[in-house]
Structures are given as structure tokens and as C-alpha cells.
Amino acid sequence: MSSAVSMSGSGVNGSPQPRAARGAPPTRRGFTSASREGRWGTRILLGVVIVWFAVLILAPIAALVWGTCDAGLGAALAALRTPTAREAFNLTIGVTIAAVLINTFFGVVLALVLARQRFGGKLLLEGLIDLPFSVSPVVAGFMFIILFGPQGWLGRWFEAGGIRVVFAVPGIVLATIFVTLPFVTRELVPVLRECGLEQEEAARTLGANGWQTFWRVTVPSVRWGLGYGITLTVARALGEFGAVLVVSGSIIGKTQTATLFIHQEFTDFHYEGAFAASLVLAVVSFCLLVAMELIQKRMQQERS
């Protein structure tokens, strides 16, 4: 009997290779996977996975769609057209673009340094780059308040110059940059290491100077890794909540991003607005996901 979903390592009709065949001692009953017990075990496992998937992922999305359409599509669209909503989305888009540009630039530079140079403390630096992953976004937000707040170590200089960082857009941009920092670098370093120096050396022997080598050889050779890193950055920037909540003060119309807007609407019981905005973000995330899959596929192709 064939299973509807194929598990990796086995065909649609087959069962997974018997573990015992790989040199492990045979089970009590010999090579059992072809037997009925094995197949039932697979089915139960499959069932558990499907239920888990449905409950944690499909059901919430379905609830989201249903919730948005519950009050009617018109109400949902109207909720999105309010100036508050529009300003929130504009801010999110602007912050995301800024974060992408800055992190791409510094990420590429950092990746080149890590992949090509040898220096003491390199391991430490590589570890530090992953710091934003381990720090809770709320904590990150507080860090920025301490640093850039009006009495902060760096903030006081900005205040003197008349620039407000926290509870304003610059603070949001900084916080978003922080949480999305590692993505580009982490994607590029292994790709750069794998590509190795030879292509670049070849380019130089062919007469390309440093700049030409970079644009014509290095960047194209890592373009899919770079694309993947940028996509991750966008996804994360769009969805950032905790750090931005702390750092921005969530001032409606001024420092409210899309995620903060959703939070605001929800706590004010304006469910149509909350649902509609959530659905927009969900759809965008889904499109990003598809883009990431396509990029990964291209990366695999090029690797072979």
C-alpha cells in the first residue's frame, strides 16, 4: 500500500531503507521495516507530524483569514486605509529598506574580512556576530535605550546636537539593524569560503583590478547566498516587535511600525484592523518564503 506523503530516503511506494542494512545489528525480528509493524510505525509518526503541523501552523493561518473576512472584506480594507495604518506600513517599509541597505553593505564587508583574512580573535568575532540571535529582542531594545537615550552614553551627544534617537525613527532603525545584523554575514561567509580564492586570482591574472574583481567575480559568485541573506533580513525586519516596542515608545503615527500597529489595534479591540494588517504581513512573509525556496534551489543547482 503506498503512502500519500513521501519521506526522504524512500520512494513514495517504498519503506525507508532498513536501518539494520547499514551494519547495525539486526533487530529481534530481523529486517522488520518491510513488515507490517514497520509500516504502522511510519504511519503513526506521519500522523503525529501532520497533526502538529496543522495545529501549530495551518490552524492559526486559517483563523487569521477567517477573522479578517468575518466582518466583511470591505471593513478589512477600510481598516487598512486609515492614516494610522498607512503611516505604520510606510514606517515599516522605510525601516526595512534602511536595515537591508546598511546590513548588506556592512555584512558583505564583514563576510569578506572573516572569510579571507587571518587574524587573532577571529573566532571570537564570529561568535559575537551571532549575539543578536541569543539576546531577547526586548533586552536589545533596552540596550539601545541605555546607550542612546537622552542620558545615555552616546545619546547625550546626539541630544546636544538636537537629534533624538530613542522614541524616534532613528532608534527603530538602529534596533532593527541590530536584530537583523547576522543574516547577511552568516550566509556569505560559508559561501565565500567554499568559492575560494581561485576565481578571484584568475580574474586578477586576466587583468581585473580589485574593484573589477569584486563586482564581476566575487559578487556574482555569491549572489544567491547574498539574496538569501537579504531575504532573511527583510523577513526579520518586517516582523520585529519586541525591540522596536521598547525603543520606539510606540507613538501613534510617528514611531509605530506595522507590528506595533497590530498590537495597538488588538489591545484597543479594533479587531478588523488587527486582522487585516496581520494578514498583509502574513502574505508578504509567505511570498518571502517562496522567494527563499527558489533562491535555495538555485544555490543547489549551481553547487552541482
Added chain:
Amino acid sequence: MAIVVSNISKRFPPARGEERGLLAVDNVSFTVPQGHLVALLGPSGSGKSTILRIIAGLEEPDTGEILLEGDVTTASPVHQRGVGFVFQHYALFKHANVRKNIAFGLEVRKWPRREIQKRVDELLELIQLQGYADRYPSQLSGGQRQRVALARALAPRPRVLLLDEPFGALDAKVRRNLATQLRQLHSEFHTTTVFVTHDQEEAIEISDEIVVINRGRVEQIGSAQEIYDRPCSKFVASFIGNVNVIEGTAERGKILIGPDRLPAPGLQSTVSAGEVVLLVRPEDVEIAGGPEHSTLEGVIRDVRYRGDRYEQEIEVAGLLIRAIEVKSRGHESNRSAGEKVHIRFGRHTIFEADQDHAAIRAQLQSLGYIE
């Protein structure tokens, strides 16, 4: 002189736990005449690739100079030296197709589009990949990739072409084909070419001169024939071709070999006394018709068929010696194990034995070049 390598040395930075780094290149000097095809030949780790990369400008020497067509280039950066370089693993631009790969050097020099098109088509015809212009490197075989790499390097008409073990990653047959094609290309264009290899057959087959390198030093420079027939050092004699290495003692004008201490047949010693190393190539071990003057009696222990010749293992004077009998037309060898033969040594070389010899032997053994 197209290339002058003058007193080049390079020491690598020390690895962890080392006091000083490896001296990869030790005061190497040689010249390459215009239009010649020269091989840098040596075992793995001998520094030959490093020397080539220094000529190209991909590495910097600690001391010494490189002159390309009279210009001192040691300080000038890679991209201004006008050298073409072919890597062992091709280093093709994976994201570009064959046409863009070959055109790279021309695009960087801002050639007009039509000229680029023409030149690329010319080269595609030369390497016989006319229909492959739009393919990507991942769609090509190893041999095809290397041809594209060659075309790419030749496109901007470099004054010097450098190849770093270009056929190392390919099958034996493909390797021989490409080596021949390289020679043909060279005959057509006469670009001064230097290629690095550890394959002596390849070097002997296609090069005008061979520079034999070992442990960062030049051992001998000469034509294939000179190096093969008149090796000037123990290393060269042991490394090039197959050779019987026989230790012996020089005594009263003869050389006594083997545990039986019998005089080596057919030669006079030029060393009066002391330990010596006698090197005789298998093809120079002559089997005489019968017991003649100055032959030694031996017994054939093993005969191996090699397709175009027979390899015989002969026990003489308590030693095992390799001999070769080439198949001649209509005459199959009818020698077999257990047969008694009388042998004499033809061409040979004699060196004084010293620690150097043992060290060289150990080195070549550990690298797998001799048994």
C-alpha cells in the same frame, strides 16, 4: 629572455608550534627563452607551484627579482603583468557561460564588442568547442573545462602563459590528449610557456627544457634528453624515469656490489675508493647471449608483461635488479622465471654515497615515487 627568475626565495610563515616557517623556495634562478615551452618538474611540495605563482605575481618573494621581457615586474601587481594563468582546478567563473568566461580578460580591457566576439569565436574554434559557447562550466567535462580555462588565459594575448599542474585533475588519457594539444597550440602561437608538473613523462614529452626542482632548489636544467641520460644529481637520477639504485664499494678500479660483493659488470669506476651509488636504468641492463667477458651470472626471478614490454626481475650478486625487454616485431620474449642469464650494465651513472643519498631515497619513497 622572456622570463628571468633571479635569486628568488620565499619562506612561509610558521605554523603553530614551528619556530620558522618552511623555506619553500631557496635561491632559485633560471631563465626561459622567448617562445620556449618549459616544464618545472618536481615532486609534491618541492616549491614549483610557489615559484610559478611568484612569476605570476600571486605570491610575493622574500628576495629576488622576476623580469618579464626585460621589465622588472616583482613589484607590479598581478593584473598588470600580462600573464595568462591556468589553474589545476580550472577556476572558471561558475556564474558565467563559456563565452563570458573566455571574454573576461577582454571585457576588463574594454575591447570593443565586435572584437571580443571575433576573438572568442577564434578561440572556441581553436579548442574545438564551437557549439558550447552558451554552456555553463557545470555542464562541461573536466577536459572541456580545462580547454576553456586555456582559451580564457590566451584570449588577451598574454606575453607569458603559466600553467599550474593543468592536467593534474584529469584522467590519464585526457591528460595525454590535452598535453599534446598544448604542444600544438604552442607550436602555433609560440607564446612563452611555463608549466608545472610532477609527471615526468608529461614533461619529457612536450617541453623544450625541463627545470627539475626539489625542496625549493633547482637540481638541474636541461633538455629532456640531457636530464634523462646525464642526470647531474642523485635526486634527478632517481626521480626521472625508472632506475636501479645499487649501493656498492669502489675498490681498485672496480665497483663491488651486493652482499656477494661482485664487481659490477661492464663498467670502470671513476671513483678510486669509498662507498658509491650506482644508477642503472632498466633498459640499460643488457642480457648477453652467453657468458661473455665482463658479465655476471644471474637468475630471472619474475617476468611481468606490460603490454608493450616485459619487465624482468633478475637476481644477481645477491641483489634484485629490474630489466626491461621491449617487444620487437615478431619476437615475443620467451624468457621465464628461473632462467639463468648473463647481464652487463650499459649506460650508467655513479655518485658518491653520502647521507644525502639515503635522505633522497627516503624522501622519494615517502612520496610514493619509488618503492
